[in-house]
Amino acid sequence: DPLSPLPLQEYAHSIRLDGDIMLGGLFPVHSRGERGVPCGELKKEKGIHRLEAMLFAIDLINKDPELLPNVTLGARILDTCSRDTYALEQSLTFVQALIERDGSDVRCANGDPPIFAKPDKVVGVIGAAASSVSIMVANILRLFKIPQISYASTAPELSDNTRYDFFSRVVPPDSYQAQAMLDIVTAMGWNYVSTLASEGNYGESGVEAFVQISRESGGVCIAQSLKIPREPMPGEFDKLILRLLETSNARAVIMFANEDDIRRILDAAKRNNQTGHFLWVGSDSWGSKISPVVQQERVAEGAVTILPKRASIDAFDRYFRSRSLSNNRRNVWFAEFWEENFVCKLGMHGKRPGSPKKCTGLEKVGRDSTYEQEGKVQFVMDAVYAMAHALHRMHRELCSGYPGLCARMANIDGKELLTFIRAVNFNGSAGTPVTFNENGDAPGRYDIFQYQINNRSTAEYKVIGHWTDQLYLNMDAMQWTSGDPSVPASVCSLPCKMGERKKVVKGVPCCWHCERCEGYHFQASEFMCELCPYEQRPDQNHTGCQPIPIIKLEWHSPWAVLPVFISVLGILATTFVIVTFVRYHDTPIVRASGREMSYVLLTGIFLCYAITFPMIAAPDVAVCSFRRIFLGLGMCFSYAALLTKTNRIHRIFEQGKKAVTPPRFISPASQLVITFSLISVQLMGVFVWFATDPPHTVVDYGEQRTQDPENARGVLKCDISDLSLICSLGYSILLMVTCTVYAIKTRGVPETFNEAKPIGFTMYTTCIIWLAFIPIFFGTAQSAERMYIQTATLTVSLSLSASVSLGLLYMPKVYIIIFHPEQNVPKRKRSFKAIVTVATMTSKLSQLTSERPNGEVKTELCEGMDTSMPSSKTTYVSYTNHAI
Structure with missing residues (x-):
């Protein structure tokens, strides 16, 4: 009977699969609970999909005759409830077998010493999802030398091989992600952005990496860096939206936030009538998930998100669609998923109170409910396969073809296993190579998405580019809320016109005033006006110099x-x-x-x-x-x-x-x-x-x-x-x-x-x-x-x-x-004597003029003249060789 209650298991809050080699698993099956409650609602995609991906991968490995032949992998899977402290408590289960118990002071009722149940020895752990959870767990696993491979943790600090030496991941760190997001911001022409991070290692480390890289590369300024508290108070998200609006020019918001915080910040933007104002740039925690944008489609429109490059695993889709209450009893949370997925209640054992509809058990995933493969399924499977390939190489080297586990692998040395993990190189479930560098990081390969609403008012994530060490972005494939094909601006100051220099505001290098290069100055650089050479003048736009026209006095000039x-x-x-x-x-x-x-x-x-x-x-x-x-x-x-x-x-x-x-x-x-x-x-x-x-x-x-x-x-x-x-x-x-x-x-x-x-x-x-x-x-x-x-x-x-x-x-x-x-006739010639006479008379006349009245002078002068000189009516003075 598919509706019969699931059998009681030894571990009520975990999944256990028997096997020769046990692997641990950490998954956020439930969200973080309210104050005082460790766990909240079930996470259908991030929890159940990923958990089932591990189970599916183990099934495939156990059926593969070429990989770990005659060796069966088992699993012990725990729920982290999206909380680092709770995950730490749960992960103690993985190290119980390595802790010696002292029962000398304990006696049974009949006086016999107690017999303890032998705990499973876990050789490696798959998980966790959140970086904060992985960091907390990694600190304890390294003490017991248990290798750990995460499928979703991307915090940059986990690359520190001195502190997290037993940690590896099949996803690239946020330092790559931060670089990819900075390249996106730069490609959009944005230079003034705000950042928003969920409190914790993932969010804070991601923003820190983004800020650091942007500072080193230059060209992008951070208007505000805001943090979402781990336990937000009522109205906290509205306050965050209002604070973001204080720098309204910084429309682009770089988000390193968990799924719940993304959903609530979008809801707050919607409540404050800011639909279309913010330009969201989401990290892989947003990726192409549906849950953060449900009923927030308009406010999320145009959001650019990134996700480690992945492919949908068709085999997993067939596997998951075939899951039912009758054939999936190993998953202790599957009944709860069934109720949430089909919005029904499983009789008296159901956990969904007040549901009007009862489950029949005949519902089918993908037929009676929407289904889309969660984005990290591929990486969960790659993490399990990476552990299996490392064990396979270790088995081949230590057991030399011995079928099953040999004595040398009875007690697997975690440090030796880590060496084999770091050396793996195989094609993963999506056909892409799975490798690790010396810090246990995977290479950076990201898909770039934009959340778009098409003409039929249907919202979807559309791939607009990818990033592999450098950005490839199809700008023509993008669309924005305004319907304008041009990219919206997120700048503190508009670009200066040609011939204007930027006068930067002190302390804010992305904010400036534009000053015209006046007179004979030209725009030598973005920030400098320089004087043209003496024989030149600025061109029409003041962006360069040109020779001064040369003129001269023209014949036609007045x-x-x-x-x-x-x-x-x-x-x-x-x-x-x-x-x-x-x-x-x-x-x-x-x-x-x-x-x-x-x-x-x-x-x-x-x-x-x-x-x-x-x-x-x-x-x-x-x-x-x-x-x-x-x-x-x-x-x-x-x-x-x-x-x-x-x-x-x-x-x-x-x-x-x-x-x-x-x-x-x-x-x-x-x-x-x-x-x-x-x-x-x-x-x-x-x-x-x-x-x-x-x-x-x-x-x-x-x-x-x-x-x-x-x-x-x-x-x-x-x-x-x-x-x-x-x-x-x-x-x-x-x-x-x-x-x-x-x-x-x-x-x-x-x-x-x-x-x-x-x-x-x-x-x-x-x-x-x-x-x-x-x-x-x-x-x-x-x-x-x-x-x-x-x-x-x-x-x-x-x-x-x-x-x-x-x-x-x-x-x-x-x-x-x-x-x-x-x-004009010849004149009588005169000797020099005549000139002497004239000169003498002229001299006397000059003397007398100064002493006598004019009439007297003339009389005296006339009396002194030689009367014997011949008179003539007209006198011409001329000298043969001395013409005057």
Whole structure:
């Protein structure tokens, strides 16, 4: 009868299978009980599925003729109730056979010594599940040298081979898991996350490993690290949700929590209307389990979880679906599972109070209830097989083919068995290799899941990638609560725009303010703005530098058009005067003007106009050479010629006051020698300048280095400094000033004798022009137009100076030559004696002017004149070889 009560067994809270070699088993058949109660509700998947996986694996091994032939494995399986202290009490069962009992003080009623039941000797233990339970149990098992292989404990501290030297596991440690979770966070672009851990070794060690690895790798900051108490008070999970919301930007929550805590934290998020806010990243304790997300589907949507790489074992599915009350009486908790699974009650022996339905015993797993293989079934079977393979190799080595247990394996040495366990290498139940490193850890292989709700509102875990030393993630397979295919953000601060640097908040490296790289600075790195090289400016995005555009004075510029226009008119006028003078070369007016000196002066005037063109032309070595040579040469020609003429006039009239003999060096040839001697000084200075500083071009980036880099320009110009310019023009200005002094001294000479007064007017006007030039040229503020203003000012000043000389000295003569030729006739020659007379009279007139009234002076002067001199209506003063 399938409903008949299960027979009473020797161990009411354990499963015992007879065998030649006994293995221990630790499974969380029940959850942790409330305060004061060790055990709570039955765990159908984590408890019964895993427990049955061990029984199934033992059955397969005992039936396998190749593995441990003629040796039967037995088992002693205990319930840990998901509590480390309770598991420690239970695990004492495994070491009873190794503890000698002292019965000397104990006697039976008839006086005979007691006979103790011989406990089973366990050679190895499979389990436990929770890391905290494994750590507690491992501490006692190592004292008795009993090897232990866990199928689910992943705490990093269990890798310490000095403290847990008899501990091994077929799952990778959380240090691998933490690295995989960090890689997931990094792949998502999240850099600001919170962590949530269940109190205990598993949760705290997992979070600690994650925090440590994230700190070492950088790029991810922990907003908060919260802990779920082992015995939470009412409202504790709501408080945790509110605390997580304090750093609302840290939407990603890294969870190392047990199944019950996961379920309750999701429920609290749902109660606080935070569905869709948090981005859960769950460890293998969440994995692909259904129980934590039952009735929490919406709040869990989008959760990314990881699970050691596994495969569903089809043989186990067939085995478990075939289990019933009649064929599975060895499992003392199967009746309780039956009630929970089918929501019914097994008569008077049932443990499910108030159930409206009674069990028939004919229910079938997978038909009358949902069934999905629990995620750790594969690892339970691999752990059992790892122990069996180690025993098999040990048997082969110690028993040398002896069928059954030989004497050498009657008392198995745990340390020797551990050596064989660490050396196993076989393909596990899922076809993947099962191996251990020197610390007893399995290699890290994880599947990455995301909990998704499809269009039919059906929730499921979907594989989106895997991790084997590095992450492989299919981002296109992911979906989020918002329906947006893009990954939600979990960052403290949004990424800075191009051309902005991060100014990190002190103490929080993942939080920053964005500062624009201003002016001529560019974004050199994520956190640095640097100044562009002097000849460069930032590009449009301020992410790099680019050459500053180079400009020059263009011919079409207004600053060039006016100087060129004046220069062209001046050149045409000068050319016209020269042509006129050449054509009327032997006329009296041209001869009286001093032909040789006039041509020198006109050449200087022409050069003053012509210098405009090299000053505006695009700078190169040739242009710069022309600028150096002709910038001061035109003025030098002009003022050297004028200075020679005014000096000659001055010397002639000064000599006339003293003697009747003419002064020396007043011939045209002498005048030319003096003039070119003065010009040679300028040329020698230019040659020295060429030798000490050869002409070349430069690009001046400071002249138009505006505050806005977009307007910055480099000015291509000749390398002529203001000081060099002053030196180049300084000699010509000295000649001009000296000429002006002589013009002042000869201002009293009668105009019929010379050109002293027109020269004087020319020099006065020229001085005014250059006095205006100096403040304009040197006082121009640093601006975008400075070079243009200076060039225009200099060229216009030169042209105006030339125009004054041309207009006052030669235009009247050209006018007479062309329009009044009757006045351009030979004049009566006069001896130097006449000049002496004029000079004497002029000297007396100057003296009398200072002593007498003007009328008296004229009267006295007239009385003193020689009355014997022939009178003439018009008097022309001219000398054959001494034209003034």
